[in-house]
Amino acid sequence: MVTYIFDxxxxxxxxxxxxxxxxxxxxxxxxWDKLHQPSMLExxxxxxxxxxxxxxxxxxxxxxxxAEWQQRFYKAYLSExxxxxxxxxxxxxxIFDNPVGAExxxxxxxxxxxxxxxxxxxxxxxxxxxxxxxxKTADGIYYCPIEPDFNVLPLIIAFFKNRYADQQWIIYDVKxxxxxYYDLQKVEEITYEFVSAVNKSQITLPAEVLxxxxxxxxxxxxxxxxxxxxxxxxxxxxxxxxxxxxxWKYLNEKEGKx
Amino acid sequence: xxxxxxxKLSILADAAKYDVSCSSSGGNRKNENKGIGxxxxxxxxxxxxxxxxxxxxxxxxxxHCIFDCAFCVSRKSNDxxxxxxxxxxxxxxxxxxxxxxxxxxxxxxxxxxxxxxxxMERLVRVVKKLRLEERxxxxxxxxTIPGASxxxxxxxxxxxxxxxxxxxxxxxxxxxxxxxxxxHEDVKKPLGFINDxxxxxxxxxxxxxxxxxxxxxxxxxxxxxxxxxxPETDMEIMYSANEYYKNFNLKRVYYSGYIPISYDDRxxxxxxxxxxxxxxxxxxxxxxxRFYGFEVQELLNLKNPLLDTxxxxxxxxxLRNLDQFPVDIxxxxxxxxxxxxxxxxxxxxxxxxxxxxxKLRGGQLQKIGVAYSRAKHxxxxxxSPYILNEPDAPHLKNLILAESSSKYLKVAQNQLSxx
Numbered sequence: 001m002v003t004y005i006f007d008x009x010x011x012x013x014x015x016x017x018x019x020x021x022x023x024x025x026x027x028x029x030x031x032w033d034k035l036h037q038p039s040m041l042e043x044x045x046x047x048x049x050x051x052x053x054x055x056x057x058x059x060x061x062x063x064x065x066x067a068e069w070q071q072r073f074y075k076a077y078l079s080e081x082x083x084x085x086x087x088x089x090x091x092x093x094x095i096f097d098n099p100v101g102a103e104x105x106x107x108x109x110x111x112x113x114x115x116x117x118x119x120x121x122x123x124x125x126x127x128x129x130x131x132x133x134x135x136k137t138a139d140g141i142y143y144c145p146i147e148p149d150f151n152v153l154p155l156i157i158a159f160f161k162n163r164y165a166d167q168q169w170i171i172y173d174v175k176x177x178x179x180x181y182y183d184l185q186k187v188e189e190i191t192y193e194f195v196s197a198v199n200k201s202q203i204t205l206p207a208e209v210l211x212x213x214x215x216x217x218x219x220x221x222x223x224x225x226x227x228x229x230x231x232x233x234x235x236x237x238x239x240x241x242x243x244x245x246x247x248w249k250y251l252n253e254k255e256g257k258x
Numbered sequence: 259x260x261x262x263x264x265x266k267l268s269i270l271a272d273a274a275k276y277d278v279s280c281s282s283s284g285g286n287r288k289n290e291n292k293g294i295g296x297x298x299x300x301x302x303x304x305x306x307x308x309x310x311x312x313x314x315x316x317x318x319x320x321x322h323c324i325f326d327c328a329f330c331v332s333r334k335s336n337d338x339x340x341x342x343x344x345x346x347x348x349x350x351x352x353x354x355x356x357x358x359x360x361x362x363x364x365x366x367x368x369x370x371x372x373x374x375x376x377x378m379e380r381l382v383r384v385v386k387k388l389r390l391e392e393r394x395x396x397x398x399x400x401x402t403i404p405g406a407s408x409x410x411x412x413x414x415x416x417x418x419x420x421x422x423x424x425x426x427x428x429x430x431x432x433x434x435x436x437x438x439x440x441x442h443e444d445v446k447k448p449l450g451f452i453n454d455x456x457x458x459x460x461x462x463x464x465x466x467x468x469x470x471x472x473x474x475x476x477x478x479x480x481x482x483x484x485x486x487x488x489p490e491t492d493m494e495i496m497y498s499a500n501e502y503y504k505n506f507n508l509k510r511v512y513y514s515g516y517i518p519i520s521y522d523d524r525x526x527x528x529x530x531x532x533x534x535x536x537x538x539x540x541x542x543x544x545x546x547x548r549f550y551g552f553e554v555q556e557l558l559n560l561k562n563p564l565l566d567t568x569x570x571x572x573x574x575x576x577l578r579n580l581d582q583f584p585v586d587i588x589x590x591x592x593x594x595x596x597x598x599x600x601x602x603x604x605x606x607x608x609x610x611x612x613x614x615x616x617k618l619r620g621g622q623l624q625k626i627g628v629a630y631s632r633a634k635h636x637x638x639x640x641x642s643p644y645i646l647n648e649p650d651a652p653h654l655k656n657l658i659l660a661e662s663s664s665k666y667l668k669v670a671q672n673q674l675s676x677x
Binding site for chain 1: 303351357358
């Protein structure tokens with residue numbers, strides 16, 4: 001048993017897989033460095049990120065997996081979940097050690113674990129497409145802070161770029177401290193400094209930086225949300241199941257309900 | 259100014275909410291003109307406190323109406339506040355919501371003012387303005403107004419993604435009882451006309467002779483019936499739904515449990531509970547017809563004209579047809595695996611793929627996502643124990659009910675069949 005310590009990046013994960021074959025290692029426990037607690041009698045191996053090695057592993061996986069499963073691999077990685085990292089590692093071994101098509105063996109626990117995590121990440125991605133509420137600023141940029149469970153921002157960029165092609169927008173991940181900005185041409189990654197003028201603990205922007213019609217638009221949306229409800233059918237359990245409470249502070253129609 | 263628009267929105271959203279359709283999927287409009295919006299997969303942007311999805315801005319253009327249908331809040335004789343949007347107001351509201359990512363698009367309906375054509379023409383003006391002036395490619399669900407001219411319907415179809423027209427009551431008799439002025443023929447005619455036009459556009463596209471055929475109602479048509487206002491059986495309801503699915507290629511039939519809104523003594527009184535459980539069972543039946551390969555006659559027939567309330571229709575069918583079980587997970591064909599209670603479409607597909615790699619065990623099925631405590635009574639896997647004396651149907655039902663916790667009441671509330 002060897003403990004592989006990696007930095008939590010995709011490149012690191014793929015390099016670890018390369019190292020495993022290179023070292024002809026026995027069973028490997030893959031640990032994210034920030035979670036690693038050294039213990040006695042533990043044999044450790046420090047994974048040093050290597051772009052060329054990572055690429056070789058990825059190219060190898062691409063040859064053996066359908067495009068759909070390459071996507072799943074990447075999305076499961078975005079979960080940032082330690083147990084999933086281990087599953088991805090074992091899954092890659094399983095794919096390399098078996099004939100093409102092995103990924104559809106849902107009886108294999110790693111295949112199933114990744115398939116499940118893929119669904120969870122997809123759900124979070126879908127939620128972000130749904131729960132983003134842009135606020136129009138005085139300079140015409142539509143801004144929205146988010147705090148998704150998984151690192152799904154890379155998965156929603158194309159969607160917003162296609163949909164809101166004629167308006168500038170910023171989506172900022174408050175938890176992971178990075179965001180993206182669309183300037184009518186292309187999407188760029190932005191960091192903390194770019195939006196440093198904005199108090200990120202406050203979700204609604206202060207009135208002085210907002211467009212003059214923003215308040216009314218938000219008010220009308222809240223009115224609509226209340227009018228379209230049928231009180232005779234009230235079902236809060238279902239409501240909360242679909243709109244979990246942890247997202248409420250980002251939804252203007254739920255303002256004041258927290 | 260802002261107070262007036264707020265009041266209008268409240269009135270006209272409130273009046274539109276009994277139309278349950280909120281689907282925004284099935285369209286395929288892309289944002290190719292660097293305009294705004296697209297419609298592809300449905301997205302529910304929020305859910306109201308009654309647990310229903312909010313995907314579209316669902317409003318009436320006006321709740322003024324010349325008809326007096328007993329089941330409708332906007333009926334002429336009802337004493338409610340009336341309001342009407344201008345074309346510009348609807349367009350501005352839609353764009354303002356859409357740009358903030360509140361909605362997927364617009365669901366526009368209307369009370370009938372003056373006459374059918376006059377109303378339909380207004381609706382068409384809204385969608386035309388959205389598409390042509392605002393370059394809006396989001397989803398638009400437009401109501402077909404019965405009796406509107408074919409020219410107007412054709413024009414509407416070129417801009418809308420989905421069109422719908424409500425049957426209101428599951429049978430003609432029911433409809434005549436509450437809305438003597440209306441008939442199902444008035445619904446069939448435009449449904450048929452739009453369906454024919456959709457087919458015609460598709461055929462032209464297939465020939466490939468003309469390069470760019472415009473989209474015509476790309477997300478198809480749907481309808482809605484009100485459940486529990488009139489005394490139809492579940493069988494009558496679902497047979498009617500089935501007929502419309504078959505004859506008009508409908509994408510969806512919606513079943514809306516009647517919420518009492520009137521003191522009319524032909525219908526349930528105000529304050530009585532809407533039939534939510536029944537509505538749920540009807541949707542389950544609808545799903546079995548559309549995704550699970552069931553014929554409506556298998557689920558509902560003269561012997562069983564009413565759906566069980568304590569168990570779902572799939573389990574109910576299985577218990578009536580125990581001779582077809584147990585199903586061997588490792589050999590049975592997909593069609594039969596799909597019919598096992600506790601196995602859904604996703605699980606069935608996974609089972610068929612996974613068993614190529616080796617015989618499946620019960621534990622693996624659980625991981626795959628099968629509701630095993632339910633399914634185990636109907637299947638055999640490689641490690642299933644041999645069972646002497648298979649339990650009979652009533653026994654099995656009790657066994658399953660004892661293990662499961664229904665979100666509805668435990669006590670059976672079947673409608674009694676008298677004969």
